[in-house]
Amino acid sequence: MDAERIAVGTGPVDPDDLVRVARHGAGVRLTDGALAEIARSREVIEKLADDDRPHYGVSTGFGALATTHIPGDRRAQLQRSLIRSHAAGSGAEVEREAVRALMLLRLSTLATGRTGVRVETAQAYAAMLDAGLTPVVREYGSLGCSGDLAPLAHVALALMGEGELRDAAGRLRPAAEALRDHGIEPVELAEKEGLALVNGTDGMLGMLVLALADLRRLLTTADVAAAMSVEALLGTDAVFAEDLQALRPHPGQADSAANLRALLAGSGIMASHRGPECTRVQDAYSLRCAPQVHGAARDTAAHAAAVADRELAAAIDNPVVTVDGRVESNGNFHGAPVAYALDFLAIAAADVAGMSERRTDRFLDVARNHGLPPFLAGDPGVDSGHMIAQYTAAGIVSELKRLAVPASADSIPSSAMQEDHVSMGWAAARKLRRAIDGLTRVLAIEVLTAARALDLRSPLRPAPATAAVRDAVWAAGVPGPGSDRHLAPEIEAVVGLVDSGALLAATGLDLH
Numbered sequence: 001m002d003a004e005r006i007a008v009g010t011g012p013v014d015p016d017d018l019v020r021v022a023r024h025g026a027g028v029r030l031t032d033g034a035l036a037e038i039a040r041s042r043e044v045i046e047k048l049a050d051d052d053r054p055h056y057g058v059s060t061g062f063g064a065l066a067t068t069h070i071p072g073d074r075r076a077q078l079q080r081s082l083i084r085s086h087a088a089g090s091g092a093e094v095e096r097e098a099v100r101a102l103m104l105l106r107l108s109t110l111a112t113g114r115t116g117v118r119v120e121t122a123q124a125y126a127a128m129l130d131a132g133l134t135p136v137v138r139e140y141g142s143l144g145c146s147g148d149l150a151p152l153a154h155v156a157l158a159l160m161g162e163g164e165l166r167d168a169a170g171r172l173r174p175a176a177e178a179l180r181d182h183g184i185e186p187v188e189l190a191e192k193e194g195l196a197l198v199n200g201t202d203g204m205l206g207m208l209v210l211a212l213a214d215l216r217r218l219l220t221t222a223d224v225a226a227a228m229s230v231e232a233l234l235g236t237d238a239v240f241a242e243d244l245q246a247l248r249p250h251p252g253q254a255d256s257a258a259n260l261r262a263l264l265a266g267s268g269i270m271a272s273h274r275g276p277e278c279t280r281v282q283d284a285y286s287l288r289c290a291p292q293v294h295g296a297a298r299d300t301a302a303h304a305a306a307v308a309d310r311e312l313a314a315a316i317d318n319p320v321v322t323v324d325g326r327v328e329s330n331g332n333f334h335g336a337p338v339a340y341a342l343d344f345l346a347i348a349a350a351d352v353a354g355m356s357e358r359r360t361d362r363f364l365d366v367a368r369n370h371g372l373p374p375f376l377a378g379d380p381g382v383d384s385g386h387m388i389a390q391y392t393a394a395g396i397v398s399e400l401k402r403l404a405v406p407a408s409a410d411s412i413p414s415s416a417m418q419e420d421h422v423s424m425g426w427a428a429a430r431k432l433r434r435a436i437d438g439l440t441r442v443l444a445i446e447v448l449t450a451a452r453a454l455d456l457r458s459p460l461r462p463a464p465a466t467a468a469v470r471d472a473v474w475a476a477g478v479p480g481p482g483s484d485r486h487l488a489p490e491i492e493a494v495v496g497l498v499d500s501g502a503l504l505a506a507t508g509l510d511l512h
Contacts, residue, residue, distance in 0.1 A: 004020065004027065005029050005130065007028075007029055007030075007031050008028050008029065008030050008031065008034060008107055008108055008126065009033050009034045009111060010033055010113065012108070012312040012313040013104060013108045015209050015212070015305075015308065018101055018104055018105070018206065018209050018210075019210065021100055022097040022100040022101035022104065022210060023097045023100075023213075025132060027129075027132075028107065028126050029126065029130065030107075030122060030123065030126050031111070034112075034113070034122075035119055035122075035123075037111070037112065037113030038111065038118075038119050038122050039119050040113055041113040041115070041321040042117065042118050044116060044327060045058060045321065045327070046191075048191075049072070049075070049191045054069055058075070058191045058192050058327075075191050076189065076190060079189035079190065079191070079192075079193055079194035080160065080189060082194035082195065082198070083156045083157050083189070083194050083197070083198070084162070086150055086152075086153035087150065087157040087163060088141055088150055088153075089138030089140060089141030090138050090139070090140045090141060091140040092139045093136055093137065093138065093139075094138065094151065095433075096134050096166065098137075098203070098206060098210070099134050099137050100129065100134060100206075101202075101203075101206025101207065102151060102152065102155065102206045103125070103128070103129045103134075103155055103202075104129060104206070105202035105205055105206050105312075106152060106200055106202045107122070107126055107129060108312075109200055109202070109315050109317065110125065113321070114320050114322070115196035115315070115317045115320070115321065116321045116327070117196045117197075118193065121187050121189070121193055124184055124187050125197075127182070128159060128182075128184060131168065133166075133167055133182065134166045134167075135154050135157065135158035135159075135165040135175065136163065136166065136172070137154045138150070138151075138154065139430065142203060142426035143414060143419070143422035143423070143424060144204060144334075144335035144422055144424050144425030144427070144428075145334050145335055145419055145421070145422035145423050145425075146198075146199050146333040146334075146419065147198070147200040147203075147316060147333040147335065148201065148202060148204060148335075148425075148426050149199070151426070152197060152199075152200060153198045156194065156198060157175070159175075159187050160175075160186055160187055160188075161175055161176035161179055161186025161187075162175055163175050195317065196317055199316065199317045199318045199333050200333060201314075201333065201335045201338050201425060203429065204335055204423075204429040205311050207342075207429035207433060208307075208308050208311075208338055208341060208342055208429060209308055209312075210433075211342070211429075211432050211433065211436055212304060214436050214440075215297075215345065215348075216301070218352075218436065218439055218443065218498070219256075219294055219297055219298050219352065220259065220504055220512065221447075221503060221504060222290075222294050222297075222352050222356060222443055223256050223259040223260055223263065223294055224259075224447070224465075224469060224503065224504065224507060225359070225446040225447050226290040226294070226359065227259070227263035227264050227463075228263075228447060228451065228453075228462075228466045228469065229286075229287065229359040229362070229363070229446060229450045229453075230264065230283070231267055231269050231270060231462055231466055232269070232363070232372075232453035232454045232456075232457060232462075233283075233287065233362055233363065233368075233370060233453070234269070234370045234371075235280075235283040235288075236270075236282075236283060237261065237267075237270055239282070239283070240257045240260045240261050240264075241261075242254075245257040248292075250292075250296070250299055251302070252296060252297065252298030252299040252301075253294075253295030253298075254295070255512035256294040256298065262465065262509050262511065263463060263465045263507065264463050264466070265463060265464075267461070267463035267466070268461030268462065269454075269457055269461065269462055269463075284358075284362065286355050286359045286362065287359065287362075290355065293355050294352060294355075296351075297348035297349070297351065297352050300345060300347075301345065301348070303341065304342075304345050307337055307338065307340075307341040308338075308341070311337065311338055314332065316332050317332075317333070318330055318333050320332070335423030335424075335425030335426070336408065336425070338423075338425050338429075339407065339408035339423040339424060339428045340406075342429050343407060343408050343432075345432055345435075346400075346403050346428070346431060346432045346435045347406075349400060349403075349404075349438070349439045350397070350401050350403065350404040351404075353397050353400050353438060353439045353442040353443070354397050354400070354401070356393070356442050356443055356446045357390070357396075357397045357442055357445075357446070359446055359450075360393055360442075360446045360449050360450075361394075363376060363386070363449050363450070363453050364376060364385070364387060364390055369453075372453055372456055373456070376449065376452050376481065377484070378481060378484070379483060382483075383483055383484045384484060385484070386445075386449050386452065386487070388487065389445050389449060389487055389491060390445070390449075392441070392445060393442045396438040396441055397438075397442060399438060400435050400438045403431045403435045404435070406428070407425070407427040407428035408423060408424055408425065411423075411424065440495060440498050441495055443498055444498050445494075447469065447473065447494055447503065448478065448490060450470075451469070451473040452480065452481050455470065455480045455481050456481055464508075465509055466507075468506045469503060469506050469507060471506070472497060472502065472503060472506035473493075473494055473497065476497055477490075478490045478493050
């Protein structure tokens, strides 16, 4: 685990810190200010516990059972029962980074002092995250209202010393045993604490923040892939001129076009067909309109980032302890704001991938690739070249179109019609993760194909930036053009370059 420890205080988590904790294993600690605020709000809950009047989640049941009074001697059991019953997920394990993101965000809400948990409960939660102990959370179970109940309950169950978790080495272990080995006492939940540990949008929000980190890299990678394709397909960069782009002043479009101009600067291939002998009037949309589509995706990501920033600043629980000491029920746990943003990003990912696949396909068709061999094959007929790589991209794009169907447009009632409208935000987040993986692979296939095409344009020289990307592809263990080879490892090698950011670094440019 990284020695770095992220301070969790009463303010919002920084998105970059979330990535450090979730993806890179950074540890955490609660600030003194957070501990003081947690203690202050706990005093409010303890006073209510002695009150004769019913208070939701403190002296009553939950959901449709909110009118059921719970006597004082059974309230600890009430909290335990809540966690055990709500830890009802099913299916495959959720990825470690997604669970750690969820945990960090729940800890952040605890740190605001708006939930009423005890200091020792928050400290134990922080210690579990800091030690790299990741409870097993299952794929299915959350409807996104009240927040991500089942996923959060699986984490709380491990905090109680029940269920299973994976340690920092990835070993599956009983939670009680792993907690003991790290000197963490299982928590005996007190009044209100079970609710405080499960009422939040933390799972869907954590996956949104991780997705945005990935999309920042992928949308710039899409510009690199498009530049290589425009160049190797003998397209024109004139349409990317700054004054033309300024006629439609979308900020994402301007950034994408600026990237394309920088990537294509100094291209010998582009210069070779700029003379009066060139009869090309305008390129196909997948080349000419790349800034418009990539830019729209960027602007969508900017909107989603604004939603994420607001949600990161939220303290979501029900009931919540207000700053002036009231304990109030509310509906802030509903995941609609986050769910809509997640669905919007899945649409953008599908469209960017679809345009990329169309550029890949143009390379393979002799009627459209301007002098390149069929399918970029070494010996067409004997060799199939990149024919089936395009099939792979097409299959992924078809899947991405299905994943672009909004989860948030659906709702299914639960809890005896008490929770009669839900966000499905968790489902939106899960399918976005799959969409981002698909987009990564489609872009990698385009880069792989364009790199081969650039070599086939020899002796014409590509731009310095695109040549450097091509060389990085070959350096990753992918030979240049030639007879057919096992293609799957070559695709995976370029996927690795895209995932790691090495492909962008190879350009040597400061791209937007």
